[in-house]
Amino acid sequence: MAARLLLRSGLRAVTTCRAVRAPALSRSMAAGGIPTDEEQATGLEKVIMKAMKEGKDPYSMMKPKSYAGSKSDPHLVPSITNKRVVGCICEEDNTAIIWFWLHEGEPQRCPSCGAHYKLVPHNLPH
């Protein structure tokens, strides 16, 4: 019985058009019977999924963007309050991290390497 099932499924698999590289949007409940995240995701998972599709990262899942750290191109530090702790790794592979509070307003400089940091107030993502 298993062999017949396997053969039948194999035949179906070979003959049906399985567009494996097609975007998930083309598959729906009606097509194969298993929903996609697009159809069924909910809550925070759905919010993040939608944001990621637009190229946004409201929940800071990705690495922060790279800036030069100069006066004209300071590191932009998002914050949901008016201050945030910054840890500066002045040179690559440095093991001593320079920690300091970054306050709202004028950009501050790292006490060790002088890189510029500016706090950018954000609203809490909902």
Added chain:
Amino acid sequence: MAHQAHAYHMVDPSPWPLTGAVSALLMTSGLAIWMHFHSTTLMSLGLVLLLLTMYQWWRDIIREGTFQGHHTPPVQKGLRYGMILFITSEVFFFLGFFWAFYHSSLAPTPELGGCWPPTGITTLNPFEVPLLNTAVLLASGVTVTWAHHSIMEGQRKQALQSLALTILLGFYFTALQAMEYYEAPFTIADGVYGSTFFVATGFHGLHVIIGSTFLTVCLLRQMLHHFTSEHHFGFEAAAWYWHFVDVVWLFLYISIYWWGS
């Protein structure tokens, strides 16, 4: 929904860790009571509490992930790490029993007749039921992979069929092994051969039952449309566990059934 700036899941307070700890206490002390005073009440109470804890805790996780959407990408990554670490710990668990087997079988003592299998032990023919068991588990590894691909490709009927087939193969293995245990010409009390054989294969059988249960839960969830074609980690975790069970059997078969016969 909680107002947070991160993608992680701050879990709501839950009584299940406490009930789980209490059940562990009742089962262990109950085991001691059983051994000294012949009463299984305390241990059974602990077991019931354990089953209730597992059911309700995992039910809550399903609610949080599937129905409330708390299982964001970083949360799922953490769950993956967790399952991998758990399976790794189980690998070490079995490593101990293989160590015991090889310790006794590579240098058999004079009490055993200086040989392995020990004098007086009639081993099972590795090319009879044990070989069938190997084929059954390998086939179940194929069907569980088939089920995974079916889910990823959005094929509901195939997913249900292949997953059900995997579970049936698991039951077939358990039934065959139970029959082997009943018919075996030696017991756990038959020296170090009996001890190593039944403890190693016995724990493996327990893990087959656990794996089959996990897969059955996945089958029920798939029937209830919990899984999506992209997000179905519960199923992946069950499949990983099932492959682990299969690999342990292969080592058991080669070491104990074949080399050890």
